[in-house]
Every structure is written in C-alpha cells, then in structure tokens.
Amino acid sequence: MNLSNQKILIFGGGSGMGLALARRCVEAGAEVIIAGRGEQKLKEARQALGNPASLDVAAVDIGREDQVAALFAGIGSLDHIVSTAADIEGAYRLLPELDLKAAQRVVDSKLFGPLLLAKHGAPRLDATGSMTFVSGIAAYRPAARGSVVAAVNAALEGLVRALAVELAPIRVNAVSPGWVDTDIWAQVAGDRKAETLAAMAERLPVGRVGQPADIADALLFLIGNGFTTGTTLHVEGGHRLI
Numbered sequence: 001m002n003l004s005n006q007k008i009l010i011f012g013g014g015s016g017m018g019l020a021l022a023r024r025c026v027e028a029g030a031e032v033i034i035a036g037r038g039e040q041k042l043k044e045a046r047q048a049l050g051n052p053a054s055l056d057v058a059a060v061d062i063g064r065e066d067q068v069a070a071l072f073a074g075i076g077s078l079d080h081i082v083s084t085a086a087d088i089e090g091a092y093r094l095l096p097e098l099d100l101k102a103a104q105r106v107v108d109s110k111l112f113g114p115l116l117l118a119k120h121g122a123p124r125l126d127a128t129g130s131m132t133f134v135s136g137i138a139a140y141r142p143a144a145r146g147s148v149v150a151a152v153n154a155a156l157e158g159l160v161r162a163l164a165v166e167l168a169p170i171r172v173n174a175v176s177p178g179w180v181d182t183d184i185w186a187q188v189a190g191d192r193k194a195e196t197l198a199a200m201a202e203r204l205p206v207g208r209v210g211q212p213a214d215i216a217d218a219l220l221f222l223i224g225n226g227f228t229t230g231t232t233l234h235v236e237g238g239h240r241l242i
C-alpha cells in the first residue's frame with residue numbers, strides 16, 4: 001500500500017494495535033502522528049519505530065474535549081483518523097464490585113473519545129478521508145466481568161453507523177478484534193495472561209490468538225477501501241463461531 005502524501009492521526013499509537021498500524025503507515029510512506037496520554041510511552045514508541053522524521057507524537061487524553069480541540073487546532077489538514085485507544089483499568093469486574101468511575105473511563109476512551117474525534121477532526125478531513133475505530137469481540141461473546149466493555153463496544157459500532165451517515169462522504173468504520181496479544185491483557189488477566197491466551201488459541205478455528213499486525217492489516221484495509229463505510233470488520237480468528 002502506498003500512503004505517500006497521506007497524513008494519518010493514530011490515537012492509541014503508543015502501543016499494541018495502534019503502534020503496529022503506525023509502523024505499517026510509516027513503512028508505506030505516510031506522515032503519522034501517534035497520540036495517547038503517556039508522553040514517555042509515545043517517545044519510546046517513536047524510538048521503537050527508528051525515530052522516523054515522518055512521525056510525530058502528541059500527548060492528548062482522547063476523553064478531554066479541551067485537549068482534543070487543541071490538538072486539531074494545531075494540526076492542519078489530515079487524510080485519515082484512527083483510534084485504538086482504550087482505558088479498561090479496573091473495568092473487568094463482577095457486578096458486586098462494579099466501579100462506575102472505571103466504567104466511565106471506558107466510555108470516555110472508547111465511545112466519547114471517537115465522538116470528540118468526529119466533532120473536532122472531521123472538519124480536518126476532505127471528502128476522501130476516513131475515520132476508523134476499534135470495538136471488540138466482548139460485544140459478541142461477552143463473559144462474566146466484561147459487561148462494561150461489551151456494552152461500550154456495541155455502542156461504538158452503533159456510533160460508527162451513525163457517523164457514516166452524518167459525516168458522508170467521509171467514511172467511518174470499525175474493526176472488531178478478537179483476542180490479540182498486547183499489553184492490555186495485563187489488565188484483563190494479570191499474571192495469568194500467557195495461559196489465558198494459550199487456552200483461547202487452542203479453541204479458535206485458526207489455532208492461534210491475534211497479533212497486533214493482524215489488526216493493523218484490517219485497519220489499513222478500511223483506510224484504503226473507498227467503497228466501505230458504516231461497517232464493522234471482524235478480525236477474530238473465528239471467535240464468533242465457538
């Protein structure tokens with residue numbers, strides 16, 4: 001894929017799927033901005049990509065409208081906006097331990113965040129631009145402790161369909177990943193991460209869990225395919241079949 005002369009903003013680009021996408025975009029010749037809350041994490045991500053001149057970083061909380069508005073005010077025009085951002089810390093709980101503040105952070109990062117990117121970012125895109133967000137398998141195969149994340153993922157997919165209509169011809173899509181080996185699993189499974197992922201790999205039709213690059217490929221498809229909008233692309237190794 002040739003992305004030269006394309007400028008792409010990636011929220012969540014400091015780690016996991018967002019970082020894998022940033023790598024692909026830089027390799028394809030794009031100018032890339034990775035955004036997240038942790039300045040140090042973003043600097044390390046930039047270093048991991050070889051400090052390319054075409055990659056910039058921006059420390060911004062996607063759930064804070066003042067910060068999101070300030071970012072777009074200083075950014076100029078863009079071709080594509082992606083968010084893989086999610087703050088799920090403390091959100092995987094059984095109902096008796098439900099922490100509404102943690103639930104609010106999931107909503108802020110995965111639902112209101114994309115809404116703010118649409119409000120302040122869409123005016124920076126031209127008619128061929130796109131916005132792509134990340135929902136997740138929890139909406140389709142919910143597990144105990146996962147009600148907040150399941151609800152937010154489902155809501156995000158509804159938001160994507162609405163934005164595809166309101167922002168047209170700008171295209172708006174989502175990728176719904178299955179289980180992917182990233183840092184986020186430390187928060188979901190703690191020190192049982194490796195055995196949890198290995199057990200799922202045995203159950204999945206493809207015989208493995210996902211890697212960040214699997215999701216980066218799907219995000220790139222949605223960025224590049226001019227006839228796809230309002231869609232959720234499932235990249236989950238057959239998880240919905242088991």
Ligand SMILES: NC(=O)c1ccc[n+]([C@@H]2O[C@H](COP(=O)([O-])OP(=O)(O)OC[C@H]3O[C@@H](n4cnc5c(N)ncnc54)[C@H](OP(=O)(O)O)[C@@H]3O)[C@@H](O)[C@H]2O)c1
Pocket residue numbers: 011012013014015016017018035036037038039041060061062063084085086087108109110134135136137138176177178179180181182183184185
């Ligand atoms: N990994 C899986 O198995 C899986 C499965 C289904 C769905 N998903 C979804 O896939 C997406 C990507 O997750 P990942 O696995 O790549 O996890 P990850 O490595 O933890 O990436 C999440 C990124 O979001 C950023 N972030 C969190 N809260 C933010 C905020 N308020 N503002 C700006 N940035 C924020 C984090 O950076 P800072 O903390 O520095 O802000 C981090 O770089 C998420 O939406 C996740 O829910 C993951």
